[in-house]
Amino acid sequence: MTPAGAGTARENGAGKTAPATDGPILRIDDLVVELPGPHGTRTRVVDGVSFDVPRATTVGLIGESGSGKTMTAHAVLGLPPEGATLSGRLLWHGEDLLAADPARRRAVRGREIAMIFQDPLAALNPTQRIARQIGEVPRRDRLPRAEVNRRVVELLDRVGVPEPERRMRAYPHELSGGLRQRAMIAMALAGSPALLLADEPTTALDVTVQSRILRLLADIQAADGLAMLLVSHDLRVVSHVGERVVVMYAGRVCERGPARDVLRRPAHPYTAALVRSVPAVRTRTALADPLPGAPATPANRPAGCAFHPRCPMARARCRAEVPEVREVAPGRWSACHFAEEVPGS
Amino acid sequence: MSASERTLLDVRDLRVSYGGRRGARAAVDGVSLSVAPEETLGLVGESGSGKTTVARCVAGLLRPGAGTVTFEGRPLGRAGRRPPELQRAVQMVFQDPRSSLNPRMTVASIIAEVWRTHPVTAPEGDRTEALHRLLADMGLDPEVAARRAGDLSGGQCQRVSIARALAVRPRLLVCDEAVSALDVSVQAQILRLLVDLRGRHRLAMLFISHDLGVVHQIADRVAVMHRGLIVEEGRTGEVLTAPRHAYTRALLDAALDLDDPVPEDGTADGRAVV
Numbered sequence: 328m329t330p331a332g333a334g335t336a337r338e339n340g341a342g343k344t345a346p347a348t349d350g351p352i353l354r355i356d357d358l359v360v361e362l363p364g365p366h367g368t369r370t371r372v373v374d375g376v377s378f379d380v381p382r383a384t385t386v387g388l389i390g391e392s393g394s395g396k397t398m399t400a401h402a403v404l405g406l407p408p409e410g411a412t413l414s415g416r417l418l419w420h421g422e423d424l425l426a427a428d429p430a431r432r433r434a435v436r437g438r439e440i441a442m443i444f445q446d447p448l449a450a451l452n453p454t455q456r457i458a459r460q461i462g463e464v465p466r467r468d469r470l471p472r473a474e475v476n477r478r479v480v481e482l483l484d485r486v487g488v489p490e491p492e493r494r495m496r497a498y499p500h501e502l503s504g505g506l507r508q509r510a511m512i513a514m515a516l517a518g519s520p521a522l523l524l525a526d527e528p529t530t531a532l533d534v535t536v537q538s539r540i541l542r543l544l545a546d547i548q549a550a551d552g553l554a555m556l557l558v559s560h561d562l563r564v565v566s567h568v569g570e571r572v573v574v575m576y577a578g579r580v581c582e583r584g585p586a587r588d589v590l591r592r593p594a595h596p597y598t599a600a601l602v603r604s605v606p607a608v609r610t611r612t613a614l615a616d617p618l619p620g621a622p623a624t625p626a627n628r629p630a631g632c633a634f635h636p637r638c639p640m641a642r643a644r645c646r647a648e649v650p651e652v653r654e655v656a657p658g659r660w661s662a663c664h665f666a667e668e669v670p671g672s
Numbered sequence: 673m674s675a676s677e678r679t680l681l682d683v684r685d686l687r688v689s690y691g692g693r694r695g696a697r698a699a700v701d702g703v704s705l706s707v708a709p710e711e712t713l714g715l716v717g718e719s720g721s722g723k724t725t726v727a728r729c730v731a732g733l734l735r736p737g738a739g740t741v742t743f744e745g746r747p748l749g750r751a752g753r754r755p756p757e758l759q760r761a762v763q764m765v766f767q768d769p770r771s772s773l774n775p776r777m778t779v780a781s782i783i784a785e786v787w788r789t790h791p792v793t794a795p796e797g798d799r800t801e802a803l804h805r806l807l808a809d810m811g812l813d814p815e816v817a818a819r820r821a822g823d824l825s826g827g828q829c830q831r832v833s834i835a836r837a838l839a840v841r842p843r844l845l846v847c848d849e850a851v852s853a854l855d856v857s858v859q860a861q862i863l864r865l866l867v868d869l870r871g872r873h874r875l876a877m878l879f880i881s882h883d884l885g886v887v888h889q890i891a892d893r894v895a896v897m898h899r900g901l902i903v904e905e906g907r908t909g910e911v912l913t914a915p916r917h918a919y920t921r922a923l924l925d926a927a928l929d930l931d932d933p934v935p936e937d938g939t940a941d942g943r944a945v946v
Contacts, residue, residue: 391858537928562856562930563930564928604859606883609888609924610888611909614889616864617860
């Protein structure tokens with residue numbers, strides 16, 4: 328019913344925001360996320376996390392269950408769980424999204440910042456053809472239908488879906504796992520985002536499909552100058568696509584820095600243990616000496632350094648004093664009191 | 673020594689189809705493999721390759737359409753119809769310990785149940801002490817005995833699953849993605865535990881995994897499955913360093929390693945680009 332050309336003024340902010348500063352595209356500054364716990368308590372699932380995502384850079388966010396990595400990504404996307412309280416700052420081109428009004432946050436979310444998930448079946452609507460879902464953002468821009476369809480085909484082609492004109496009419500369940508993942512990536516790209524959040528994007532995929540999806544993400548990232556925050560438990564994935572890494576444990580940052588340096592010469596005993604536990608594929612590696620115990624949970628975070636009960640280097644200070652994240656070498660940040668003593672660092 | 677003396681598990685020309693008569697699709701399309709006593713055979717492949725179907729036939733959870741599964745020359749039928757000694761001899765550890773243990777049962781009652789089912793393996797004398805010894809073997813504190821399975825961590829659950837399997841003194845352990853669902857740091861613990869137990873209890877293992885790195889660490893031989901067939905089989909080191917079949921090569925090409933280690937001088941560049 329809407330006449331062509333009407334209602335386009337609202338969408339002035341649809342394109343990428345002009346860079347306000349030369350700083351990072353996203354700066355997470357002292358982010359705290361608290362969830363309601365039992366008996367009226369609050370649990371800090373993210374406890375003072377800070378790191379930057381520079382422009383056109385892939386940052387890998389590594390952690391095990393309970394590390395807060397997914398919660399951090401969801402906070403950035405503005406999708407915290409029910410009842411969560413957030414504090415700190417999420418600086419998007421220097422503008423604090425946590426302080427921004429809801430309309431502004433909605434304008435950023437799904438457009439300037441888009442997300443792809445581990446399970447495309449859960450992220451895609453099973454009752455809608457994928458063309459409808461990928462076309463959602465172009466349609467919101469009130470593009471004519473032919474133009475929306477053209478854009479959908481272009482996006483599907485871009486992410487390597489063969490025969491896009493035919494496939495766009497498929498429902499999610501009619502596609503293979505790899506194609507569904509590609510359709511979801513197309514949907515994320517529809518708003519021409521400047522930052523892509525990818526939460527375990529290849530974890531559920533077979534290894535041959537995984538390597539193709541990672542290559543696709545790397546290609547898109549390079550071609551569009553996208554920034555990407557890749558959340559993963561898999562150090563191998565992060566080591567191949569991340570330029571920088573952030574390692575989290577029990578809701579806090581343990582270590583961050585250039586990916587190659589961090590994974591080759593860890594400055595935190597937890598990172599060192601993770602790296603040692605990754606077996607090589609093409610050579611036979613000895614079984615690693617495993618860390619004792621299970622990952623600490625935010626609800627049950629040990630005093631002092633949360634990692635101390637599992638740490639081979641722990642001593643009195645570690646049990647008493649929460650370590651600050653400090654710069655231990657140029658560009659290298661570690662939250663270990665004894666970072667300089669980590670073997671191989 | 674004859675072939676049958678050296679073979680513990682023998683699978684011959686196994687075939688399994690899913691679906692009706694018309695739409696039947698072969699999940700396993702003529703698979704033969706064998707495992708010698710105290711040997712670990714790694715079975716690798718992508719989802720849909722049929723590796724889990726083979727495991728389920730060996731465990732007796734699925735009846736094959738054709739072919740035979742034998743243990744020391746004796747046929748292994750459906751799990752419930754096996755003679756007790758064969759039931760005990762082949763035990764299985766699954767990917768998701770949370771769904772293979774009743775969350776409302778205590779660890780003590782889970783173990784008591786298997787001892788009740790297989791009285792010949794039940795300890796003589798003080799069962800509590802025997803239970804604590806078994807748990808200690810798995811790296812679990814005695815307190816765990818009183819806890820419900822649903823209150824345990826993923827790693828603890830998997831240790832209890834392994835305890836339940838070993839409580840009846842098996843000779844072959846079938847591990848279907850037994851470490852895949854665990855956190856990285858816990859995965860290393862369970863692998864170490866399995867390898868320790870394998871040596872101490874002289875176990876053979878059929879170790880099914882999609883993770884070539886893990887299989888390279890613990891398997892003596894490896895069989896690669898693709899679309900219901902074994903496309904390559906051999907010594908682990910040979911198959912994973914000099915694959916002969918195109919599919920094995922494709923799997924290896926796609927498998928990620930951590931970035932190549934840096935040379936001693938620390939000056940290397942040229943990060944691998946995916």
